Amino acid sequence: MSKIIVGVIFILMINSMSFAQFSVSSNVSSFYNDNLYRSPDKTGDWITNVGLILDYQASKYPVNLEVNPDYYFYASHPEQNFWFPSLSAEYFPFLDKNKNWQFYSAMDASFKLNKDDLKAYNYWQVRFSGGLYHDGSFALQQISYQYQLREYPDFSELSNRTHFFNWKLNKSFKTRTTLITNLQISSRQYESQTAYIVVTDTLEGTGSRGRGRREPPPRIITHEVLLSSGPVELQQLAVAVRIAQNVWPNFGVFVQYLKSFNLSSTGEFQNYGAYWGDEQLFDDPLSYLRDQWSAQLTWMMPQQWQLRFSTVFNRKAYIKEKAYLNAEESTPGGELRKDQKLDFTLTLGKSFFVKEKFTINIRGQVFYTDNNSNSYWYNYQNLVSGISINLVY
Numbered sequence: 001m002s003k004i005i006v007g008v009i010f011i012l013m014i015n016s017m018s019f020a021q022f023s024v025s026s027n028v029s030s031f032y033n034d035n036l037y038r039s040p041d042k043t044g045d046w047i048t049n050v051g052l053i054l055d056y057q058a059s060k061y062p063v064n065l066e067v068n069p070d071y072y073f074y075a076s077h078p079e080q081n082f083w084f085p086s087l088s089a090e091y092f093p094f095l096d097k098n099k100n101w102q103f104y105s106a107m108d109a110s111f112k113l114n115k116d117d118l119k120a121y122n123y124w125q126v127r128f129s130g131g132l133y134h135d136g137s138f139a140l141q142q143i144s145y146q147y148q149l150r151e152y153p154d155f156s157e158l159s160n161r162t163h164f165f166n167w168k169l170n171k172s173f174k175t176r177t178t179l180i181t182n183l184q185i186s187s188r189q190y191e192s193q194t195a196y197i198v199v200t201d202t203l204e205g206t207g208s209r210g211r212g213r214r215e216p217p218p219r220i221i222t223h224e225v226l227l228s229s230g231p232v233e234l235q236q237l238a239v240a241v242r243i244a245q246n247v248w249p250n251f252g253v254f255v256q257y258l259k260s261f262n263l264s265s266t267g268e269f270q271n272y273g274a275y276w277g278d279e280q281l282f283d284d285p286l287s288y289l290r291d292q293w294s295a296q297l298t299w300m301m302p303q304q305w306q307l308r309f310s311t312v313f314n315r316k317a318y319i320k321e322k323a324y325l326n327a328e329e330s331t332p333g334g335e336l337r338k339d340q341k342l343d344f345t346l347t348l349g350k351s352f353f354v355k356e357k358f359t360i361n362i363r364g365q366v367f368y369t370d371n372n373s374n375s376y377w378y379n380y381q382n383l384v385s386g387i388s389i390n391l392v393y
Helices: 002-015 116-121
Strands: 022-033 045-057 063-068 070-074 086-091 101-114 123-135 140-151 160-172 177-203 219-248 251-262 288-300 305-322 336-354 358-373 380-392
Touching: 101 116, 219 305
Parallel strands: none
Antiparallel strands: 022 045, 022 380, 045 063, 045 070, 063 086, 086 101, 101 123, 123 140, 140 160, 160 177, 177 219, 219 251, 251 288, 288 305, 305 336, 336 358, 358 380
16 A cells, blocks of 8 residues: 555656656546456455656657556555556658658557466567558558567466557548457467366275275365367457447437458467456457447537447457356356446546646446357356546646
8 A cells, every 4th residue: 555655646746747848647546447357256346556657759750659568556455456567669751742642650668567376477569560650631541560479477377468450431421420440360379378177086995895994985185187288279360340429519429230250270278267357367358359349429518528439249259268158167158158248438528738738538437248158157247336536738
């Protein structure tokens, strides 16, 4: 707790300083999560995040630098507290006088630093991105590539590297309608995924009588037998189409459909069965195929309030992962896992401008998930609600 207090004081001190080419902001959010581990057996807790953002924008060059240390702490589960610092650099020059062509490149690094009880899930991650934008007479087009490397120093089986290739087209019409199409090819490699099965053996006697005496009862032991060990590759093609409509000057809506296809995934793969605040570790998006519909409504209300409601329905067919039939199974023995996930998000926010010196952004949010699965441990509901405050100088 003393570290948290020191961190808050440091943020307030930094906010009182001014920098010629820096923007400084701090974030404080607190949310109640009624199902921390996304499990059939719910456990709830309050989670608070305190963060600082230092942003440098060069005045003469298309360069942006950012440093963002964050700390998360749990009211009733302090063993899950963790640091999440990150830093990034961007370079985005225009390539012609008319500013129709723009090059974009970025590098960012992040670190998840858990306490001793969860130290095995510490990781560091770096990403390198590059893209080309063209604002033509027909549409705005974007071609980009990103490489991501994530390393778990104490849990090498979870380390992975990922390639993303992306093409996007954005076309606007006079009817205030926008059509957005997106095509992405993704490939993730795990160097040493290992699959085990738990085997039960009976030793030392049969339990029958012999020669006037009882033999000792059998002793039951269990041990893990290695099934396979080696690289895993998950490859997908995802295609999305979005139609956005500005219904009134202060009201907009969009609907989107996304479909993904398996390309050439190889090896045995099973998602990790517990959620430790890490979406990729709990439910790798490349481990399943998506048949997904989504929609969003945005209303710019009087007094500069903004109300946003969104929903996502996703049918997920897992490529390699098998289902747990019940709570007693130590290894999955069912058919391939299939999920149906329904999400709702409601957000209400407002910005307050204080004497042109700083801005206070306040946002309240409610997030609800209902996940139905043929795998026992992935049948769950989750309700998260809370408020966040962002102070920008």
